Amino acid sequence: MDHFLYRDGALYAEDVPVAEIAARVGTPFYCYSTATLTRHFRLFDEALEGTDHLVCYAMKAASNQAILKTLAGLGAGMDVVSGGEYARARAAGVPGEKIVFSGVGKTRQEMRLALEGGIRQFNVESEPEMRALSEVAMSLGTRAPITIRVNPDVDAKTHAKIATGKSENKFGIPIARAREVYAEAAALPGLEVIGIDVHIGSQLTELEPFRLAYLKVAELTETLRADGHDIRRLDLGGGLGIPYARSNEAPPLPTDYGALIKETVGHLGCEIEIEPGRLVAGNAGILVSRVIYVKEGEGRNFLILDGAMNDLIRPAMYDAHHDIVPVLEPTPGAEQTPYDIVGPVCESGDTFARGRMMPPLAEGDLVAFRGAGAYGAVMASEYNTRPLVPEVLVHEHQFAVIRARPTFDEMINRDTIPEWL
Ligand code: LLP
Numbered sequence: 232m233d234h235f236l237y238r239d240g241a242l243y244a245e246d247v248p249v250a251e252i253a254a255r256v257g258t259p260f261y262c263y264s265t266a267t268l269t270r271h272f273r274l275f276d277e278a279l280e281g282t283d284h285l286v287c288y289a290m291k292a293a294s295n296q297a298i299l300k301t302l303a304g305l306g307a308g309m310d311v312v313s314g315g316e317y318a319r320a321r322a323a324g325v326p327g328e329k330i331v332f333s334g335v336g337k338t339r340q341e342m343r344l345a346l347e348g349g350i351r352q353f354n355v356e357s358e359p360e361m362r363a364l365s366e367v368a369m370s371l372g373t374r375a376p377i378t379i380r381v382n383p384d385v386d387a388k389t390h391a392k393i394a395t396g397k398s399e400n401k402f403g404i405p406i407a408r409a410r411e412v413y414a415e416a417a418a419l420p421g422l423e424v425i426g427i428d429v430h431i432g433s434q435l436t437e438l439e440p441f442r443l444a445y446l447k448v449a450e451l452t453e454t455l456r457a458d459g460h461d462i463r464r465l466d467l468g469g470g471l472g473i474p475y476a477r478s479n480e481a482p483p484l485p486t487d488y489g490a491l492i493k494e495t496v497g498h499l500g501c502e503i504e505i506e507p508g509r510l511v512a513g514n515a516g517i518l519v520s521r522v523i524y525v526k527e528g529e530g531r532n533f534l535i536l537d538g539a540m541n542d543l544i545r546p547a548m549y550d551a552h553h554d555i556v557p558v559l560e561p562t563p564g565a566e567q568t569p570y571d572i573v574g575p576v577c578e579s580g581d582t583f584a585r586g587r588m589m590p591p592l593a594e595g596d597l598v599a600f601r602g603a604g605a606y607g608a609v610m611a612s613e614y615n616t617r618p619l620v621p622e623v624l625v626h627e628h629q630f631a632v633i634r635a636r637p638t639f640d641e642m643i644n645r646d647t648i649p650e651w652l
Contacts, residue, residue, distance in 0.1 A: 233514040234264040234625075235599065237560040242599055246628040249519055249558050253597055256623060256632060259520040259538035261608045263293070263633075265301055265626040267515035268604075271485075272305050275507055278489025282503050285351075287331050289469045289508030290316055292605035293516065297624045297633040299323035302511070308351065310469070310506040314341040321348055331466060331504065333380070333430070335401055336360075342367040342375070352376040354428040354466060356403050358412060365421030378426040378466050379416060381406045381451065383444040387432030387470065390549050396431025396444060403429070406447055413455055424460055426501065427451060430468025433509060436482040438491050441470070445495035452499050465496055469506040473513040475552045475602050485510065509605040516604020518543050518620075519558070522596045523575065532570050534592060539574025540581040541614035543600060543607050547580040555583065558597035561590035576615050608634075613642060 234245045242249045244262050252262060275286045287308035290299060294316060299309065300323045308329035309320040320330055327349020332341075335356045342364050345353070355361050355377045368375040382403035387394045395402040404412050416424050431444050445467060452462050471488050474480035485507075492503060520538030527533075545551035555572060567588040574581040583600070592598070600607075611620050621636040 232270065233267045233601075235267075235517055235601070240560045242556065242558045242560070244517070244625040244630070247625050247630050249517075249599060250597060252623055252625075252630055253519055253521070253558075256621060257636065258597065259518060259536075259542050259620050260636075261516055261518055261603065261620060261622045262630075263295075263298060263512075263516045263604055263622065263624050265624060268298065268301055268511065269305060271511045271515060272302055272307055274485040275489070275505060275511070276306065278485045279492065279503060279505070282493060282497060284503040284505070285329065287329070287351075287466075287504050287506050288511055289506045290320060291609060292508030293512040293607070294319055294609055295622050295624075295633050296323040297622075297631070298512065299325060301624075303329075308504070310508075314338070314344050317341070317345050317348065327351070331506070333428070333506070337364075339363055339367050343371065346371050346373060346375060350376070352378055352425060352464070352466075354378050354380050355416070356380045358404070358415065361412075361416050361419060361422065365419035368421030374421055374423045376423045376425050377416065378428040378464060379404060379409070379412060379424070380428040380430065381409050381448070383429060383431065383447045385431050385440050385444045385447070387435050387440045388437060389432045389434045389470075389472070392549055393434060394432040396429070396440070406451060409451055410454065410458060413458065413460055417460060424462075426462055426464030426466065427455070428466040428468070430506065431470060433470050434472040435470045436472040436480070438483045438487060441467075441488065442491055442495060445492065449496045449499060452496070452501065462499075463501055464504065465499070465501045466504040466506065467492060467496070469508050469510075471507055471510045473510055473602060473605075475554065477554055477601070511605075513602050513605035516607060518553075518600040518603040518607055520598055520600070522592055522594055522598065524594060525592065528571070531586070532568065534570040534572045534589070534598075536572065536574055536583070536598065538600075538620070539576040539615070539617060540578075541576060541612045541617050542574070542620040543583070543603055544610050544612075545606060546583045548610075553583065553603060554601040555587065555589070555598050556601065557590060557592060558599055565590040576617075616642060618642060
């Protein structure tokens with residue numbers, strides 16, 4: 232459920248007509264709904280009610296500080312994967328003790344930044360990283376709290392580019408070697424081993440892979456405890472999928488996911504962390520774009536939009552589907568015709584959809600890409616020297632530009648011409 236609904240024949244974001252924002256901000260732009268962000272965060276929080284837990288929003292999904300502040304205000308922690316994300320979370324007012332640091336290639340500099348600024352834990356992914364972290368912590372006269380990310384060798388049954396839990400992926404340490412790696416970690420003077428971390432992939436549309444992974448984590452918890460480790464925290468990652476094609480997809484709900492967590496690891500008495508990104512932000516954001524031209528091609532019609540692959544790369548990168556709807560509500564029973572929906576960028580990959588059935592659309596009409604709140608704006612670029620797409624946050628009847636569109640001068644002046652030219 233989200234708060235982008237038709238009202239009196241026009242699409243609204245909460246209580247604001249989308250067309251009104253477009254008139255003020257120009258297109259394309261991302262628009263987020265506070266009520267939807269809030270609702271989705273709370274679904275996770277409530278799903279874990281009764282267990283000691285922290286929902287650490289995977290801020291890579293959408294990291295504008297206004298979004299982070301909205302979620303932090305609801306009690307969210309953050310899952311960060313770079314020094315930049317750490318700094319951004321702190322700038323948005325998130326305290327260090329609510330930030331977990333994930334990622335396969337943390338640099339010593341990033342480790343230092345987080346240790347100095349305060350951190351809940353590092354999710355360590357390899358032995359060399361473990362040794363580096365111990366050294367950095369020692370040099371600062373402290374000990375770094377860690378979990379070790381285990382790779383449970385479970386098939387997440389999702390797109391190959393976003394599956395992470397199979398042994399051929401670069402993530403974590405093989406679960407079969409966990410005892411040996413935990414023994415080394417416990418012996419390193421700069422580390423404090425507190426738990427286990429797992430994350431098997433993103434856009435999972437079934438609970439079964441989670442079940443398999445979490446059962447393995449539960450078993451490992453008992454084994455490691457028997458080995459003398461004080462395992463008291465389990466970070467179970469993110470990955471729960473959203474319905475991108477609303478007419479025929481119904482992934483499991485956070486409530487079912489929460490029940491599964493309680494069922495698989497609830498008896499261990501550990502503090503539980505989860506790291507959802509997509510389900511919190513995905514349906515809380517739309518990308519609004521305007522039709523530049525309707526072009527009749529050979530045997531196909533092209534809808535050429537002012538939004539492009541640089542603004543939303545998911546279709547080009549993962550063959551991802553996004554529902555695309557007109558901002559003016561089509562009249563009931565309006566005839567639908569197939570369109571290839573494309574952007575103006577100079578490559579054929581700049582295609583959002585092929586043969587998509589749409590009601591009649593004309594030059595100047597606005598369309599909205601649904602489910603664009605996660606991995607949309609954060610993956611945008613200025614390819615083709617197209618200004619980085621702006622972001623807007625709606626709260627009831629108010630809206631604010633939370634990242635402005637850069638001017639051409641701002642873009643161009645970021646380059647420096649060397650003196651010999
Ligand atoms: N935790 C870790 C360690 C992760 O690597 C990820 C996502 C998450 C949590 C959040 O997963 P989520 O709940 O959002 O599924 N750009 C891709 C998605 C990449 C996901 C990377 N890791 C896309 O647009 O589909």
